[in-house]
Amino acid sequence: MISTNVAELKDVWVRFRNEYALQGINLEIPSQDYMAILGPNGAGKSTLLKVILGVVKPEKGEVRVFGEDPFKNRKVVVENIGYVPQKENVNDKVPLRAIDVVLMGISTKKFLFNRNKAMEKALKALEYVNLRDVAYKLFRELSGGQKQRVLIARAIVSDPKLLLLDEPFSALDAYSSRVVASLLRKLNQEGKTIVVVTHDLAPILDSIKRVALLNKKLIAVGKPKEVLTTENLMKAYGIHVKVISYDGICYPLLGDQHEH
Numbered sequence: 001m002i003s004t005n006v007a008e009l010k011d012v013w014v015r016f017r018n019e020y021a022l023q024g025i026n027l028e029i030p031s032q033d034y035m036a037i038l039g040p041n042g043a044g045k046s047t048l049l050k051v052i053l054g055v056v057k058p059e060k061g062e063v064r065v066f067g068e069d070p071f072k073n074r075k076v077v078v079e080n081i082g083y084v085p086q087k088e089n090v091n092d093k094v095p096l097r098a099i100d101v102v103l104m105g106i107s108t109k110k111f112l113f114n115r116n117k118a119m120e121k122a123l124k125a126l127e128y129v130n131l132r133d134v135a136y137k138l139f140r141e142l143s144g145g146q147k148q149r150v151l152i153a154r155a156i157v158s159d160p161k162l163l164l165l166d167e168p169f170s171a172l173d174a175y176s177s178r179v180v181a182s183l184l185r186k187l188n189q190e191g192k193t194i195v196v197v198t199h200d201l202a203p204i205l206d207s208i209k210r211v212a213l214l215n216k217k218l219i220a221v222g223k224p225k226e227v228l229t230t231e232n233l234m235k236a237y238g239i240h241v242k243v244i245s246y247d248g249i250c251y252p253l254l255g256d257q258h259e260h
């Protein structure tokens with residue numbers, strides 16, 4: 001398949017027991033895109049990322065990541081995708097330092113082959129997220145914002161082309177959200193393709209290129225201004241969501257979802 005798309009989904013259906021989490025998704029993610037995936041709880045957003053990662057197998061449909069089936073070709077996923085999961089799966093009982101967490105992003109084979117080089121890479125990734133000074137501190141003792149940046153360092157340490165992040169702002173205050181958002185913008189400007197699942201568009205509204213509005217079906221995808229209409233938001237959330245326009249940017253008030 002010759003294509004500049006890093007990922008392509010064609011009529012993808014995912015079912016867990018009797019319920020469909022994704023229904024007939026058609027989506028193309030071009031190289032260097034910066035896309036936000038928006039939708040209510042249970043809309044299938046995390047599932048969509050897991051389909052791209054090849055860890056959830058669709059019942060029907062076709063998935064291509066860098067031209068390959070990610071379910072069959074794990075190598076293409078490991079070598080090209082960095083992933084920041086919704087819940088960080090770092091065991092608090094094990095006294096891991098920040099650098100140890102970043103090292104998890106390097107394949108065991110590469111790590112064993114050249115430990116010094118791996119350490120060097122991990123430190124460089126921590127430097128990128130401006131956390132070189134906490135490299136040898138315990139991960140569990142870092143702040144929520146610092147932890148999130150360490151997890152981004154883990155996702156980028158092997159220099160992936162595509163970065164998938166699942167709700168990276170969920171536990172962060174406005175300042176930390178801004179720090180993480182500016183990191184993502186920089187990574188995108190440097191050529192990485194980024195897909196972010198989020199309930200909070202505010203930190204990234206001025207840097208994303210596209211939005212996909214999801215509620216099991218793909219309701220709309222395109223430029224934020226075109227997608228974030230009251231009509232589309234009504235279809236996705238089932239309630240009236242106010243949209244305000246500020247500085248030429250369309251902004252849905254997702255925090256205030258009460259009918260008046």
Ligand SMILES: Nc1ncnc2c1ncn2[C@@H]1O[C@H](COP(=O)(O)OP(=O)(O)OP(=O)(O)O)[C@@H](O)[C@H]1O
Nearest residue numbers: 016017020021039040041042043044045046047048
């Ligand atoms: N491994 C699983 N087994 C069974 N059901 C699952 C599994 N993973 C997801 N689901 C179901 O699929 C649906 C979509 O879940 P998903 O986590 O993708 O939604 P989401 O949009 O990311 O939600 P949220 O915003 O709450 O994180 C939900 O109904 C969920 O319960």
